[in-house]
Amino acid sequence: MSAALTGAALAAPASTLGGAWKGKLDGFYELDAKFTVQGNSVTGVLRFAKMDFPLRGIWDNAKNLVTFKYTYAKEIHTVKATLRGSTLTGFDISPKGKQTAVSLTRVTTAGAYVMTGTVRDEKGNPIAGVEVFADHTAYYDMNAVGKTDAQGRYTITLAHQPGTWNAGAYLRGEAGGQPFEVRLSPDNDTPFDGSKGAVRDFTYKASTGATGKVYTTVAHSAxxxxxxxxxxxxxxxxxxxxGSTAPFNRKFVMGSGVPDIPLGRYRVSxxxxxxxxxxxxxxxxxxQKNEATSVLAEFTDDSHYGKTLELFLKNP
Known part of the structure; x- marks a missing residue:
């Protein structure tokens, strides 16, 4: 089975919901939650107003949606929240249908001389097999490297040296039978003190990640x-x-051809x-050298322009 990210495939079956969360209810009240996920079953505890409320519900991995119920003042409330990256946003719905906003952020901590975090796509899905690294800003060739697990998480132990570190990552995959590599920057790219450690999360944005440019050439002067x-x-x-197989349309841009096309093999018209x-x-x-109204084309490496896909055009 082919995949857009071979060797760094999206680990869709793995839930990123499990663990501790902290946020707000109605944008004001402090809210804490802890979830345990087994299959699509969710259990845990919701805490606000200095009280704990057991919860039970369902995790829909395909939609990144958690739905759970808890009892408050003898009334059963329902919470529906969508996971995007490291945040959960949704509503607390009372028995009378009143909706109160809920927002939660994953609680992640790092110890001294440790860098930890997650790598996900724009929909919040974890990406496994991404190479994450930390480089010391003062010492030449002092770095630490790790890889994300099935839940997109990583932990890297740093050298016990004074000074600050920068974070980065490489996502490597395959599209249309061709390998590609994308350099990722952390969501927070501020250098950090190694003695304090840091959490550095990464988000892979396909629209600005592994893309190439389409160039057009006329078949002859007429x-x-x-x-x-x-x-x-x-x-x-x-x-x-x-990671898509859906057709899409793009207009020609004067001076730029057709930029920012996700790498892959395409049938083009x-x-x-x-x-x-x-x-x-x-x-x-x-x-595909033979002229047709639809042709198969793929990107190649150009020493000057990078990944390019060239099309030769002719009037019918």
Whole structure:
């Protein structure tokens, strides 16, 4: 089974809900929670107003949604909250239907000379197998390296040396049969004192991560193109670097071609409006030399432009 992130695949079955959380109820009241997840069953304790309330519910990993119930003043309340990164946001719903905002943030701590944290995608899914590192800002070639586990978590032990450290990470994967590497920056990129340790989380944003640029070339000098109306449809031939197989459209950008396309192999078509008429163009690529209204194309390495996908265009 192919995946966009081979060797750093999204670990969807693993729940990131378990553990301690801290936040607010109605934006004002202090709220604490502790969740234990077994399969899709959730148990734990909700604490506010200096009282503990046992909870029980369901974790929907596909939707990153937790739904649980607890009893307050002899009334059963329902909480529904969605997990995004390190935050849970949702509502506390009373028996009469009144909704009160709930927001929680994961409680993560780091000890002296320890860097810890998580790596997730934009939807909050953990990413396993990401190489995370800490570099000392003063000592040359002093660093520490670790990898994320199935829940996207890592812990790195630092050298007992005075001074500060910077955090970074590399996500490596495969899209369209081609390997790629993305340098990740932490959500908080402030250098930290090693003697105090730090929590450094990372978020992989596919839209700005493993992307390349599409360039167009006319098949011969007689080709007529209206670049202002030139538009491409990209249909991934298997999951792209964003983990998607859904088709999408992009317009040509003067001076830039078609930028920021997630890496992968695609079936591409193109249209333009010429003399007031919508026209389906003929294309060819380095992968498919024969001209057609839809061609298979993939990114290649260019020493100057990086990852590029080249298309040759012709009027029908």
């Amino acid at each position: 080709v007529e193109l209206d670049y202002e109306t030139l538009e491409f449809t990209f249909t991934p031939d298997g999951p792209n670097a964003a 193109a249209t333009q409006v010429l003399n007031g008429v919508r026209q389906q163009l003929l294309l060819s690529s380095r992968l």
